[in-house]
Amino acid sequence: xxxxxxxxxxxxxxxxxxxxxxxxxxxxxxxxxxxxxxxxxxxxxxxxxxxxxxxxxxxxxxxxxxxxxxxxxxxxxxxxxxxxxxxxxxxxxxxxxxxxxxxxxxxxxxxxxxxxxxxxxxxxxxxxxxxxxxxxxxxxxxxxxxxxxxxxxxxxxxxxxxxxxxxxxxxxxxxxxxxxxxxxxxxxxxxxxxxxxxxxxxxxxxxxxxxxxxxxxxxxxxxxxxxxxxxxxxxxxxxxxxxxxxxxxxxxxxxxxxxxxxxxxxxxxxxxxxxxxxxxxxxxxxxxxxxxxxxxxxxxxxxxx
Amino acid sequence: xxxxxxxxxxxxxxxxxxxxxxxxxxxxxxxxxxxxxxxxxxxxxxxxxxxxxxxxxxxxxxxxxxxxxxxxxxxxxxxxxxxxxxxxxxxxxxxxxxxxxxxxxxxxxxxxxxxxxxxxxxxxxxxxxxxxxxxxxxxxxxxxxxxxxxxxxxxxxxxxxxxxxxxxxxxxxxxxxxxxxxxxxxxxxxxxxxxxxxxxxxxxxxxxxxxxxxxxxxxxxxxxxxxxxxxxxxxxxxxxxxxxxxxxxxxxxxxxxxxxxxxxxxxxxxxxxxxxxxxxxxxxxxxxxxxxxxxxxxxxxxxxxxxxxxxxxxxxxxxxxxxxxxxxxxxxxxxxxxxxxxxxxxxxxxxxxxxxxxxxxxxxxxxxxxxxxxxxxxxxxxxxxxxxxxxxxxxxxxxxxxxxxxxxxxxxxxxxxxxxxxxxxxxxxxxxxxxxxxxxxxxxxxxxxxxxxxxxxxxxxxxxxxxxxxxxxxxxxxxxxxxxxxxxxxxxxxxxxxxxxxxxxxxxxxxxxxxxxxx
Numbered sequence: 124x125x126x127x128x129x130x131x132x133x134x135x136x137x138x139x140x141x142x143x144x145x146x147x148x149x150x151x152x153x154x155x156x157x158x159x160x161x162x163x164x165x166x167x168x169x170x171x172x173x174x175x176x177x178x179x180x181x182x183x184x185x186x187x188x189x190x191x192x193x194x195x196x197x198x199x200x201x202x203x204x205x206x207x208x209x210x211x212x213x214x215x216x217x218x219x220x221x222x223x224x225x226x227x228x229x230x231x232x233x234x235x236x237x238x239x240x241x242x243x244x245x246x247x248x249x250x251x252x253x254x255x256x257x258x259x260x261x262x263x264x265x266x267x268x269x270x271x272x273x274x275x276x277x278x279x280x281x282x283x284x285x286x287x288x289x290x291x292x293x294x295x296x297x298x299x300x301x302x303x304x305x306x307x308x309x310x311x312x313x314x315x316x317x318x319x320x321x322x323x324x325x326x327x328x329x330x331x332x333x334x335x336x337x338x339x340x341x342x343x344x345x346x347x348x349x350x351x352x353x354x355x356x357x358x359x360x361x362x363x364x365x366x367x368x369x370x371x372x373x374x375x376x377x378x379x380x381x382x383x384x385x386x387x388x389x390x391x392x393x394x395x396x397x398x399x400x401x402x403x404x405x406x407x408x409x410x411x412x413x414x415x416x417x418x419x420x421x422x423x424x425x426x427x428x
Numbered sequence: 429x430x431x432x433x434x435x436x437x438x439x440x441x442x443x444x445x446x447x448x449x450x451x452x453x454x455x456x457x458x459x460x461x462x463x464x465x466x467x468x469x470x471x472x473x474x475x476x477x478x479x480x481x482x483x484x485x486x487x488x489x490x491x492x493x494x495x496x497x498x499x500x501x502x503x504x505x506x507x508x509x510x511x512x513x514x515x516x517x518x519x520x521x522x523x524x525x526x527x528x529x530x531x532x533x534x535x536x537x538x539x540x541x542x543x544x545x546x547x548x549x550x551x552x553x554x555x556x557x558x559x560x561x562x563x564x565x566x567x568x569x570x571x572x573x574x575x576x577x578x579x580x581x582x583x584x585x586x587x588x589x590x591x592x593x594x595x596x597x598x599x600x601x602x603x604x605x606x607x608x609x610x611x612x613x614x615x616x617x618x619x620x621x622x623x624x625x626x627x628x629x630x631x632x633x634x635x636x637x638x639x640x641x642x643x644x645x646x647x648x649x650x651x652x653x654x655x656x657x658x659x660x661x662x663x664x665x666x667x668x669x670x671x672x673x674x675x676x677x678x679x680x681x682x683x684x685x686x687x688x689x690x691x692x693x694x695x696x697x698x699x700x701x702x703x704x705x706x707x708x709x710x711x712x713x714x715x716x717x718x719x720x721x722x723x724x725x726x727x728x729x730x731x732x733x734x735x736x737x738x739x740x741x742x743x744x745x746x747x748x749x750x751x752x753x754x755x756x757x758x759x760x761x762x763x764x765x766x767x768x769x770x771x772x773x774x775x776x777x778x779x780x781x782x783x784x785x786x787x788x789x790x791x792x793x794x795x796x797x798x799x800x801x802x803x804x805x806x807x808x809x810x811x812x813x814x815x816x817x818x819x820x821x822x823x824x825x826x827x828x829x830x831x832x833x834x835x836x837x838x839x840x841x842x843x844x845x846x847x848x849x850x851x852x853x854x855x856x857x858x859x860x861x862x863x864x865x866x867x868x869x870x871x872x873x874x875x876x877x878x879x880x881x882x883x884x885x886x887x888x889x890x891x892x893x894x895x896x897x898x899x900x901x902x903x904x905x906x907x908x909x910x911x912x913x914x915x916x917x918x919x920x921x922x923x924x925x926x927x928x929x930x931x932x933x934x935x936x937x938x939x940x941x942x943x944x945x946x947x
Contacts, residue, residue, distance in 0.1 A: 154830065154831045154832075154833030154834030154835075154836075154837060155833050155834070155836070155837050156833075158832075158833040158836050158837060159831070159832070159833035161489075161566075166568065166569055166870065166871070167840070167870065167871035168568065168572075169567070169568045169569065172561070172564075172568065176564065204481040205481055205482075205637060205638065206481065206482060206487075206618065206621075207637075271672055271676075274672075274673070274676045275676070278676055278680040278682070279676055279679045279680045282680055282681075285682060286673060286676045286677045286680055286682050287666075287668055287673050287676075287677060287682070288666065373669050373670055374670045374672070374673055375673065376666065376667070376668040376669065376670070376673060378636070378638060378639040382638075382669070383638070385669065386479070386638065386669070390481070391833070
């Protein structure tokens with residue numbers, strides 16, 4: 124088990140490192156960083172000055188190496204755009220994103236679990252088809268489009284919810300739905316499949332035969348077993364939701380990590396972008412690692428695979 | 429197998445749960461949103477798509493930075509946006525002592541938002557601080573011409589320019605704001621960003637970087653200022669990156685004012701009774717460059733007939749009318765018409781004439797047309813219209829739509845063929861801020877005509893107005909006659925605002941909230 128954890132940990136670190144290298148290179152492929160920093164209309168002299176000030180005149184590999192070395196010593200640098208310490212900037216935006224990520228996760232579980240169970244109970248019926256239809260729509264609709272639809276209905280037409288900002292809990296309702304709905308289908312399908320399998324198992328039949336009420340059989344005996352794979356999926360989906368917040372936060376002008384990522388890309392603020400990408404990839408990798416370990420702990424066959 | 433019969437009881441329980449969840453969710457929405465701002469409390473809720481990196485006007489290069497700067501701070505001189513006449517603002521009067529020296533007599537009795545009294549020390553400290561390259565002012569062009577500022581007495585200052593700089597007054601009336609010296613010395617640009625202090629008609633009362641900034645009316649604003657005393661109590665500025673979101677906000681009464689609304693959306697907003705849409709011309713000009721350098725990847729462009737053909741191929745008037753929209757006008761030279769020295773008098777004009785364009789191409793040996801790349805970075809629908817016009821005369825183009833930084837790389841490295849460019853002159857109303865950028869052998873000059881360069885330099889470096897006008901006129905005439913570029917039109921900006929708000933649009937793209945009021 125220890126060996127498995129160490130191998131997985133090393134692999135996770137390698138993934139995070141690879142992601143940071145790719146991000147570093149991609150940002151440079153989309154145009155000269157010094158020109159972007161100097162802004163539209165800057166004279167050549169301004170651009171050269173910016174290049175020198177920020178050390179952008181050195182080879183890319185040297186710039187990356189220096190960045191990595193500083194990060195390993197806990198120095199995340201200064202934002203080129205906001206001119207503030209990157210670590211505190213990123214930390215100040217993290218709570219909004221975490222609130223959004225967790226509330227979306229809860230929202231998607233709240234729809235997925237009941238719908239998944241109903242779909243399994245009424246397999247191949249109209250209810251099952253409806254639930255499946257909802258799932259297909261959820262995955263087919265791009266979340267930015269769904270977000271705009273929500274805004275049209277609930278803000279412009281009904282005027283129930285504020286369009287953008289993060290001042291009150293009401294500001295989080297639409298972003299949560301837009302983001303969470305997109306994640307729900309995966310949960311729903313896995314619960315439906317799990318329930319169908321479990322419901323035909325012998326111990327469920329026994330429980331029914333003992334005369335236990337259906338509610339008890341479904342929730343205590345069946346769901347408990349059907350939900351095990353959901354735990355692993357939750358870890359992965361949470362990472363996905365945190366990463367997916369870039370678009371949603373930008374649309375709803377939520378001042379979180381995703382919006383910061385969007386701004387840092389637009390402004391070529393690579394110290395910020397690097398840290399955001401690194402942090403999001405570490406969270407994702409960390410959650411996947413936890414899921415792997417949990418699965419391995421639950422099922423010894425995975426450890427040798 | 430029929431499952432639902434067996435599980436009916438459990439199923440009902442879950443259906444009930446889902447319904448309950450739905451009702452709960454609806455309950456959340458029952459209370460309608462309170463109408464808490466806007467006309468009701470005499471404030472303006474304004475959104476912009478970008479956040480400034482630093483509120484200190486010397487340390488950002490975005491339009492919203494200019495807007496905040498002009499409301500929170502003051503300049504020595506003020507240019508009346510209607511008459512273009514210069515008036516004293518922090519300076520009561522000024523005079524030019526010699527080619528490179530200006531003397532300002534400052535206004536007395538002006539105070540900064542923190543209570544500090546304004547005098548010569550503030551002007552001297554600010555100008556000497558920002559003009560030092562080591563202080564890293566973001567847009568060096570705005571300050572690099574200043575040599576030094578000296579105090580004569582408490583209310584008199586002398587400013588020397590490095591070389592003859594006729595546009596100085598325009599800069600004193602634009603980007604050169606004055607900071608309170610004691611505070612600025614103590615906190616620097618970082619502190620000015622965290623807790624901004626100026627002397628302007630509004631003061632900053634709350635600021636959350638990247639998110640929002642609140643400006644409140646400065647009740648102690650000096651009466652003699654050419655900027656009016658503010659009538660609006662408060663401006664809540666939020667940074668909303670997505671234009672659709674801004675639109676949704678103003679449609680749902682979450683905002684009172686937005687700007688730079690795309691034309692198609694502005695057309696739709698016209699129909700909303702609670703809103704008004706106003707368009708205004710801006711100083712931003714649109715034009716096409718053609719690479720005729722020795723190593724140009726498109727040698728065909730070195731042929732004047734091909735360049736003239738391209739000029740004849742595009743119907744500027746139709747583009748202005750159908751795509752660009754109200755507030756725009758067609759241009760014949762590469763500068764903005766109100767800029768000092770800008771003229772199209774005597775310059776060749778190229779009427780829309782596709783037949784003539786085809787004939788010129790055939791004469792140049794391209795009867796079967798030719799293939800060219802075009803690079804562009806904004807207003808893609810306009811680029812596509814240009815591509816359509818070129819195709820109609822046989823010029824097949826390959827569009828490379830890039831980020832601004834990437835576009836600039838392509839141009840400055842000499843790899844561009846045709847460009848679809850725009851230039852806003854930083855709202856500086858002087859030709860030295862526009863034409864020379866593309867024709868005086870600077871990085872983006874892909875024409876490089878020595879005669880044009882010499883004339884532009886003469887215009888930039890003379891103090892005599894008549895000499896300047898003559899020089900610029902000569903340069904602009906050569907550029908037009910030799911068809912070095914394709915002047916297109918000026919860009920308008922569309923504003924959408926609450927119908928009850930009384931406001932006026934100006935070419936410098938600066939909404940003047942101090943003038944606005946609710947009807």
